[in-house]
Amino acid sequence: xxxxxxxxxxxxxxxxxxxxxxxxxxxxxxxxxxxxxxxxxxxxxxxxxxxxxxxxxxxxxxxxxxxxxxxxxxxxxxxxxxxxxxxxxxxxxxxxxxxxxxxxxxxxxxxxxxxxxxxxxxxxx
Numbered sequence: 160x161x162x163x164x165x166x167x168x169x170x171x172x173x174x175x176x177x178x179x180x181x182x183x184x185x186x187x188x189x190x191x192x193x194x195x196x197x198x199x200x201x202x203x204x205x206x207x208x209x210x211x212x213x214x215x216x217x218x219x220x221x222x223x224x225x226x227x228x229x230x231x232x233x234x235x236x237x238x239x240x241x242x243x244x245x246x247x248x249x250x251x252x253x254x255x256x257x258x259x260x261x262x263x264x265x266x267x268x269x270x271x272x273x274x275x276x277x278x279x280x281x282x283x284x
Contacts, residue, residue, distance in 0.1 A: 160182055160183070160184040160185050160190075160256060160272075160273040161182070161183045161184050161273075162180055162181070162182055162254050162255070162256060162273055162274060162275035162276075163180065163181045163182075163183075163275055163276070164178060164179070164180045164252065164253065164254045164275035164276060164277060164278045165178070165179050165180075165181075165278055166178040166179045166278060167251075167252060167278030167279045167280045167281075168279075168280070168281070169281045169283065170244055170280075170281070170282055170283070171282070171283050172244060172245055172246055172282055172283065172284050173243060173244065174244050174282070175240070175241060175242045175243075175244065176241045176244065176280060177238055177239065177240050177241070178194070178238065178239040178241065178252055178254075178278060178280070179236055179237075179238055180192070180194075180236065180237045180238075180239075180254030180275055181234070181235060181236045182235045182236070182237075182256065182273075183235070185258075188211075188232070189211050189258055190211055190256050190257070190258050191208065191209065191210050191211040191256060191257055191258070191260040191265065191271075192208060192209060192228075192230065192237045192254065192255070192256045193205065193206070193207065193208030193209075193217075193228075193254070193255050193256070193265065193271060194206040194207050194208065194228060194237075194239045194252060194253070194254055194255075195252070195253045195254075195255060195268055196248075196250035196251065196252045196253070196280075197250055197251050197253070197277075198249065198250045198251075203253070203268050204219065205217075205219050205266040205267070205268070206218070206219055206222055206226065206239070206252070207219070207222065207226055207227075207228040207239060208228065208265045208266070209228055209230065209237075210260065210262050210265055211258065211260070212262075215262070216228055217265050217266060219266075221247075222241075222248075225241065225242050225243045225244075226239060226240065226241050226242070227239070227240040227242075228240075237254060239252070239254075241280070244280075244282045245282060246282045246283065246284045247282075248280060248282050249280060249281050249282045250279075250280060251277040251278065251279050251280075252277065252278050252279075252280055253274055253275055253276075253277045254274070254275040255268065255271035255273060255274045255275070256271060256272070256273045257270060257271045257272040257273060258272075259272075
């Protein structure tokens with residue numbers, strides 16, 4: 160599976176961005192998807208995800224209420240709508256996916272097999 164992330168850019172604090180991640184090589188059915196982010200010198204951290212069962216979405220506490228993960232199965236695309244952005248949201252954002260994640264591992268980057276190339280989000284104060 161190839162994942163292609165896009166939509167990053169420069170935005171002022173309080174603004175919004177929507178990231179997209181398109182998948183090729185398979186359908187979304189049975190595929191869990193997540194977003195992670197990383198700043199230089201720090202570990203890649205979990206942002207949001209949905210499980211392939213489609214029953215639940217998961218968010219890091221730092222983005223809950225501000226970010227929304229969604230998917231369009233017809234387009235094989237997952238989105239991350241980011242509102243009320245803060246300077247601390249500045250990072251490279253990566254989408255990731257796997258067909259074999261269990262819900263207890265949904266927040267772990269090690270559980271994901273496929274990764275996109277990353278898209279930079281910069282939030283100015």
